[in-house]
Amino acid sequence: MEHFEPEIVAFCCHYCAYTAADMAGSKRISYPSNVKIIRVPCSGKVDAIHLMKALEKGADGVYVAGCLAGDCHFKNGNVRAEARVNRVRKLLTELGWEPERVAMYNMSAGMGEAFAQVAKEFTETIKKLGPNPGRTGAVDKAAS
Amino acid sequence: MQMNQNSENILSKDRRVLVIGGGVGGIRAALDLAESRRNVLLIDKSYAIGGLMTQLDRTFPTNNCDLCTVSPHLSQGGREKYLEIKPMTCLTGLTGEAGAFSATLMTEPRYIDTEKCTACGECAKQFPDAVRFTPGLDPRAPTCMRYPQATPFAFSIDMSKITDVEALKKVCKAGAILPEDQPKKTVMDVASVVLSMGADLFDPNVLDNFGGGRFDNVVTGLEYERIMSASGPFQGNLVRKSDGKRPKKVAWIQCVGSRGINRADVPYCSSVCCMYALKEAMVTKERFGEDIETTIFFMDMRTHGKGYEEYYNRARDEYNVRMVRSRPHTILEKPDTKNLSIAYAVEDKSVQQNEEFDMVVLSTGFRVNSETKALAQNLGIQLNEHDFAESDHFNPVLTSRPGVYVCGVYESPKDIPETMVQASAAAAMAATNLPVSSAGLNGEDMFPPERDITGEDPRIGVFVCDCGFEIGGVLNVANVLDAVKTRPDVVVAEPVGYGCSSESMAKIEVMITKHKLNRVVIGGCSPRTHETKFQDLLRRVGLNRYLVEMVNLRDQNTWTHMNEPEKAQEKAVKLLQVGIAGVRTNHPLREHTLPMNQNALVVGGGVTGMTAALKLADQGIKTYIVERAPSLGGLARSLRKTIEGDDVAPFVQNLVDAVTAHSNIQVLTRSVIVDHSGMPGLFKTGIQTGVRMNYMQIDHGVTILATGALANRPPQYGLGTIDNVMTQLDMDSLLADEPEKVQAMDQIVMIQCVGSREEGNPNCSRICCQAAVKNALKIKAISPDTEVFILYRDMRTYGFLEDYYRKARDLGVKFIRFSLENRPRVRQDDGELVVGTHDYVLDSDIDIAADCVVLSTGLVADDENTEDLALMFHLPRTEDHYFLEDHVKLRPVDMAQRGFFLAGTAHSPKVIRECITQAQAAAGRAQTMLAKKEINLGACVAVVDEKKCASCLICVRVCPFDVPFINADGVSQIDADKCHGCGVCAGECPAKAIQLLAYEDDQILAKLDGLFER
Structure with missing residues (x-):
C-alpha cells in the first residue's frame, strides 16, 4: 500500500482553477504529479458522467476545481458543479464506494498556493483510501 | 515647465507614426498603433528588434523566462499589417511640424534579402566571422548575442570581412545574398514620432576599484543574465569564467556607477537594479542549488513597484538571500583561486571588513549612449541634465517638440511594466487626431482559405518545445516523443526548440504541409498565453484553428515538478496522450461575431478617470464617467504641489472644466454601480445616480477602472490623538495655506513607512519618500533654519527623484535610518513633542524634540469599493485589495476579463504623473479593442x-x-x-x-x- 501512486483527474475551470495551476507553476510551487488537469470552460460544464467515467476508466480520485463562491465567470456554474459533485458522492455511497473519491474545490485565479495545497490534500486522501475498487490488480501495477 | 498638457491638433497628410527603437517599449507602442489601425513604421538601429529585454534570462516579479513572454509580442510585430519594420535604420533628420513631419531615414546595407532568407544558417557556418546573429547559441562574447526568436528572422552580413563574394553567394541556396546592397536614404511624411530608444547599461570597466573587465569572475548584471540564460554562452549553466566551476558564494554590489558623485558616476537612480539583483539571487538558488550563498550589498533597497516589497521579503526570508547594507569600497582578486575579496564597512561598525566570494555581480544602471544623444539633436528635442529626454511634468510622454512623444527608459529609468504603460500612453498620444486606416478590418482575410478535411483520417503531428531549459532542462524530450509517437494516428513527433519562435513556427508549418497533417498537438507552455499563436499557425497553413490542442508541459509540469524529473517525465507522456486522444476528436468549428458597442464607461472621476475619459472622448467615443462623490477630482483635490513644484489645483480644475464641457462625455456624480451584465464589447451596467438614486442603464463596449485608493491614516505614532502629529498631506496643505506656522517651527521630524511595509499592509506605498523629500525641500525653502529630520527605512527616491533627495541632504535635511524591529517612539514630555529613535551610525538611542511630527502614511486600497466592483464585474484583486492586471509584466493595464482596463492608484500607489500616463495607456488599450468594431465570440x-x-x-x-x-x-x-x-x-x-x-x-x-x- 505504501507505494501506491494514485491516478487523479482534476477538471479545472479555465478562468480560475486552471489559471491558479499555472500560477503555482510560475511560482515553482510543487504538488503531487499524480494530479492531471483537464481544462473546461467552467466547472459547471463537468457532467456527472465525466466524473463516473473517469472512475470507470481507472482514476482513483476525481475532483472539480472552480472559482470561489460568488466569483464564477459564468455567474453560478461553480454552484451547479458542487451540487453535481454532491449527487455523485451520494451515488458512490449507494454503490458502496468511498464518496471521498470525488470532491469539489473552489479557488481564485491568483491562488497558486491554494491549488497546490488542494492537490496535496486530495492526493493524500486518495492514498489513504487505496486504489479504485473497480481497478483490480491496480496495487501491483502501481508498485511495480 | 508645462509643455502642452492635452491632445494636440495634428493635421495629418500621411497617416503614419514613426516609432524609433525596437525594444519592448517600441514594440508595444507600434503594436498598439497597429491594433488601433494606424499605419506605423518601427525602426531600429540593430538588425533585429527586441532590445535589451531579449537578453535577460528571467524577469521579476514572476521569475518567468523572458523569451517566452516577449516572443509572442515579437512575432505579433512581424505580423500586423499596419506595421512595417525597418531594422538597421536610423533617423537623420526631422523637419516640419506635428502632423506634417518629414523624416529622413538611413538604412544600413544588410547584404541579405530578408524576404528570401530562410535563416538556414549555411552562410554563418561557412563565414562565421562575417555573419551577424547566429540563431541560438553564439560562442562570442555574451553581450553581442541576440536571441533565437529574432524578428526579422534573417541573417546580416558584415561585408567588410568577406573577401570572396562569389563563394558567399554560392553558399546561399535561397539566393538571398545581395553583395551590391547600398545604404538607403528614405524621406517620408510622418504625422507623429514615438521615441523609445532606451539606454545602454553602464560599463563598469572604467572604474578602477571593482575590477570590471580585468577580473574574470566579476561580471555585470546583464552578463550574469546571459550566463544563466539558456541561449547564453554556457548554455544556461552557471559557472565561473576563470575555471568553469559553479560558484558557491556570489555577491551583488548595487548602485555601481549610479547614485554617486565620483568621476564615472551618475547621480540618478536606475530604478531597476535592486529588483534585478533580487531576481538573479533568487533564480540562482532556485536553479543552481539552494546551497549557493547569495549576498546583496546595497544602500537602500528600492522595491517600490506593485508587489515588489513582498518579492524582497521572499528573497530575504524564504530564499535566505543575505542583505548587507553597505557600499563596498574595492574588490581585489586572489591570484591563485581567482576568488574575489570585497572590502566594505557596515553602518554600525567603523572598521572595514573583508569577505571572499567566488563571483561578484556589479549591478549597473542605465546610461544614454552617444548615438541617442546625436539622434536627440537631429530631432531637436530638449534633454534633461542627465541626457534623457526632457518630459512634461504632468504628462511624461510629451517631449519639448509637439508631435514627438517619448516612452520607456529614454524618458527616465524604469522597469518593463512601467515601460509598457508609457509605451501604450505614447501610442495613444501619437494616434490622437490621426484617422484610422481604411484597410480591411477582418483579421481572417490575411489567412488562406481553410482546407476541407471531411472524410480524411486523422493525421496527427506532435511537436514539443524544450523552451530553453524550462522544459528541456527537466524532461528528456526525445524519450517523451519516443513514448508517444507510436500512438494511433500520430504521423510525426518532433522536438521544436522554442516552439513560439518564428523559426520553429516555420518548421511546424513545413511539417504540417509535408506530412499532410490535419491535427496538431503542441507540448509547451500554457494555452492561456500561447494557444492563439498556434491557432494562427494552423490558419496560415489552411487548417481550421480548432484542430490544435496545447498540452501544458511547462506551467503545469516541469515548473511544478522540477525537483522530480522522473515523475515529470511520466506525467508529460500522459498529458501528451491526453492531448493526442483529444485532438483526434476535434473537428473544424466556425467562430461567431457581433458588432461591438462603441461607448466607454470610466469608473472613477479622479485625475486618472478624467484623463482616460478625455482621451477616449477626443477620439469620438461616447464616454460615461461614474463617480460616487458629489464632484470630480478625487484624491488630487487634497494635494497642493508636486515635487517638481507645479500647482495641482489649477491642473485638476482644467481637467474638470475640459471633461464637463466635452460633448462626448457624460459625467454622473453621486453615482454607484449596482448591476452589470453582458459580454466583452457588449456590456450593460446599471447605476443609481443623483440624490434621488435614479436607476439608469449604460450600454458600453469597454470599461476603464480608475477608482483610486484611499489616503491612509493609521492610528500610529499619536496620529489623531496628539496635536501636531500630522500626515504629509496635512503638511502639504499647511505649507500652502499657513507657511508662517511652519516658519515658526524649529525642528520637524518626519517618519516614513507609517502603515506600509509592515503587517497588515506589507507593500510599499511608493509615493511617501518623494512626498517627504518634497515637503522637506519646501520647508527648507521658506525657513532655512528649521531643522528637518527624516526617519526612514529605505529612501526610495527612484529615477530622477534621487536628485531631490540629494538636494535635501545638501540643504541639511537629516536622514536617520530605523528598522522595523526598532521603530521610533513619539511621546509627550511636559507637553513637548519628542521622538526617540535609534541612530545606527552613532549606535545609540537619541531623542529629537519636535514642533511637529509628519507621518508618511501613503495609500491603501479602497477595500470595500474594489470588493463590490470585483464581485460585480468578476475581476480579480491582489491580496492587498488592489485590482489585479492580466499580466504584471506585459499587460499592466489590461485586465484578464476582456474589455476591462485598469489605471491609476486602483492598480497600485503612484504619483500623479504616473497616474496620468497609465490613464492614457488604458484609454489607448481600450481603443485598440474598440477599433476592431466587432466581437469574436469564439466557437465554443x-x-x-x-x-x-x-x-x-x-x-x-x-x-x-x-x-x-x-x-x-x-x-x-x-x-x-x-x-x-x-x-x-x-x-x-x-x-x-x-x-x-x-x-x-x-x-x-x-x-x-x-x-x-x-
Whole structure:
C-alpha cells in the first residue's frame, strides 16, 4: 500500500482553477504529479458522467476545481458543479464506494498556493483510501 | 515647465507614426498603433528588434523566462499589417511640424534579402566571422548575442570581412545574398514620432576599484543574465569564467556607477537594479542549488513597484538571500583561486571588513549612449541634465517638440511594466487626431482559405518545445516523443526548440504541409498565453484553428515538478496522450461575431478617470464617467504641489472644466454601480445616480477602472490623538495655506513607512519618500533654519527623484535610518513633542524634540469599493485589495476579463504623473479593442440536437444568461450570438441533447481514455 501512486483527474475551470495551476507553476510551487488537469470552460460544464467515467476508466480520485463562491465567470456554474459533485458522492455511497473519491474545490485565479495545497490534500486522501475498487490488480501495477 | 498638457491638433497628410527603437517599449507602442489601425513604421538601429529585454534570462516579479513572454509580442510585430519594420535604420533628420513631419531615414546595407532568407544558417557556418546573429547559441562574447526568436528572422552580413563574394553567394541556396546592397536614404511624411530608444547599461570597466573587465569572475548584471540564460554562452549553466566551476558564494554590489558623485558616476537612480539583483539571487538558488550563498550589498533597497516589497521579503526570508547594507569600497582578486575579496564597512561598525566570494555581480544602471544623444539633436528635442529626454511634468510622454512623444527608459529609468504603460500612453498620444486606416478590418482575410478535411483520417503531428531549459532542462524530450509517437494516428513527433519562435513556427508549418497533417498537438507552455499563436499557425497553413490542442508541459509540469524529473517525465507522456486522444476528436468549428458597442464607461472621476475619459472622448467615443462623490477630482483635490513644484489645483480644475464641457462625455456624480451584465464589447451596467438614486442603464463596449485608493491614516505614532502629529498631506496643505506656522517651527521630524511595509499592509506605498523629500525641500525653502529630520527605512527616491533627495541632504535635511524591529517612539514630555529613535551610525538611542511630527502614511486600497466592483464585474484583486492586471509584466493595464482596463492608484500607489500616463495607456488599450468594431465570440457555444431534445426546460432554467428557449418547433433553441459558452446546460441536460462545441462529451471522454492508455 505504501507505494501506491494514485491516478487523479482534476477538471479545472479555465478562468480560475486552471489559471491558479499555472500560477503555482510560475511560482515553482510543487504538488503531487499524480494530479492531471483537464481544462473546461467552467466547472459547471463537468457532467456527472465525466466524473463516473473517469472512475470507470481507472482514476482513483476525481475532483472539480472552480472559482470561489460568488466569483464564477459564468455567474453560478461553480454552484451547479458542487451540487453535481454532491449527487455523485451520494451515488458512490449507494454503490458502496468511498464518496471521498470525488470532491469539489473552489479557488481564485491568483491562488497558486491554494491549488497546490488542494492537490496535496486530495492526493493524500486518495492514498489513504487505496486504489479504485473497480481497478483490480491496480496495487501491483502501481508498485511495480 | 508645462509643455502642452492635452491632445494636440495634428493635421495629418500621411497617416503614419514613426516609432524609433525596437525594444519592448517600441514594440508595444507600434503594436498598439497597429491594433488601433494606424499605419506605423518601427525602426531600429540593430538588425533585429527586441532590445535589451531579449537578453535577460528571467524577469521579476514572476521569475518567468523572458523569451517566452516577449516572443509572442515579437512575432505579433512581424505580423500586423499596419506595421512595417525597418531594422538597421536610423533617423537623420526631422523637419516640419506635428502632423506634417518629414523624416529622413538611413538604412544600413544588410547584404541579405530578408524576404528570401530562410535563416538556414549555411552562410554563418561557412563565414562565421562575417555573419551577424547566429540563431541560438553564439560562442562570442555574451553581450553581442541576440536571441533565437529574432524578428526579422534573417541573417546580416558584415561585408567588410568577406573577401570572396562569389563563394558567399554560392553558399546561399535561397539566393538571398545581395553583395551590391547600398545604404538607403528614405524621406517620408510622418504625422507623429514615438521615441523609445532606451539606454545602454553602464560599463563598469572604467572604474578602477571593482575590477570590471580585468577580473574574470566579476561580471555585470546583464552578463550574469546571459550566463544563466539558456541561449547564453554556457548554455544556461552557471559557472565561473576563470575555471568553469559553479560558484558557491556570489555577491551583488548595487548602485555601481549610479547614485554617486565620483568621476564615472551618475547621480540618478536606475530604478531597476535592486529588483534585478533580487531576481538573479533568487533564480540562482532556485536553479543552481539552494546551497549557493547569495549576498546583496546595497544602500537602500528600492522595491517600490506593485508587489515588489513582498518579492524582497521572499528573497530575504524564504530564499535566505543575505542583505548587507553597505557600499563596498574595492574588490581585489586572489591570484591563485581567482576568488574575489570585497572590502566594505557596515553602518554600525567603523572598521572595514573583508569577505571572499567566488563571483561578484556589479549591478549597473542605465546610461544614454552617444548615438541617442546625436539622434536627440537631429530631432531637436530638449534633454534633461542627465541626457534623457526632457518630459512634461504632468504628462511624461510629451517631449519639448509637439508631435514627438517619448516612452520607456529614454524618458527616465524604469522597469518593463512601467515601460509598457508609457509605451501604450505614447501610442495613444501619437494616434490622437490621426484617422484610422481604411484597410480591411477582418483579421481572417490575411489567412488562406481553410482546407476541407471531411472524410480524411486523422493525421496527427506532435511537436514539443524544450523552451530553453524550462522544459528541456527537466524532461528528456526525445524519450517523451519516443513514448508517444507510436500512438494511433500520430504521423510525426518532433522536438521544436522554442516552439513560439518564428523559426520553429516555420518548421511546424513545413511539417504540417509535408506530412499532410490535419491535427496538431503542441507540448509547451500554457494555452492561456500561447494557444492563439498556434491557432494562427494552423490558419496560415489552411487548417481550421480548432484542430490544435496545447498540452501544458511547462506551467503545469516541469515548473511544478522540477525537483522530480522522473515523475515529470511520466506525467508529460500522459498529458501528451491526453492531448493526442483529444485532438483526434476535434473537428473544424466556425467562430461567431457581433458588432461591438462603441461607448466607454470610466469608473472613477479622479485625475486618472478624467484623463482616460478625455482621451477616449477626443477620439469620438461616447464616454460615461461614474463617480460616487458629489464632484470630480478625487484624491488630487487634497494635494497642493508636486515635487517638481507645479500647482495641482489649477491642473485638476482644467481637467474638470475640459471633461464637463466635452460633448462626448457624460459625467454622473453621486453615482454607484449596482448591476452589470453582458459580454466583452457588449456590456450593460446599471447605476443609481443623483440624490434621488435614479436607476439608469449604460450600454458600453469597454470599461476603464480608475477608482483610486484611499489616503491612509493609521492610528500610529499619536496620529489623531496628539496635536501636531500630522500626515504629509496635512503638511502639504499647511505649507500652502499657513507657511508662517511652519516658519515658526524649529525642528520637524518626519517618519516614513507609517502603515506600509509592515503587517497588515506589507507593500510599499511608493509615493511617501518623494512626498517627504518634497515637503522637506519646501520647508527648507521658506525657513532655512528649521531643522528637518527624516526617519526612514529605505529612501526610495527612484529615477530622477534621487536628485531631490540629494538636494535635501545638501540643504541639511537629516536622514536617520530605523528598522522595523526598532521603530521610533513619539511621546509627550511636559507637553513637548519628542521622538526617540535609534541612530545606527552613532549606535545609540537619541531623542529629537519636535514642533511637529509628519507621518508618511501613503495609500491603501479602497477595500470595500474594489470588493463590490470585483464581485460585480468578476475581476480579480491582489491580496492587498488592489485590482489585479492580466499580466504584471506585459499587460499592466489590461485586465484578464476582456474589455476591462485598469489605471491609476486602483492598480497600485503612484504619483500623479504616473497616474496620468497609465490613464492614457488604458484609454489607448481600450481603443485598440474598440477599433476592431466587432466581437469574436469564439466557437465554443452550446448546440442542441433537436432529435434528442425532450423540451424538459432544464436548460432554460439553468442557463446563467437566460439564453435557451423553446422555439416554435417545440424544442430548445440556443442562439450562438448570445451563448457565453459555459456549458452548464450541457452538463445538466438529462437527454444529453446539448453539446458544448470544443468541449463535447466525446472529446472529454477521449481525453480520459488518453490518460489511462497503457
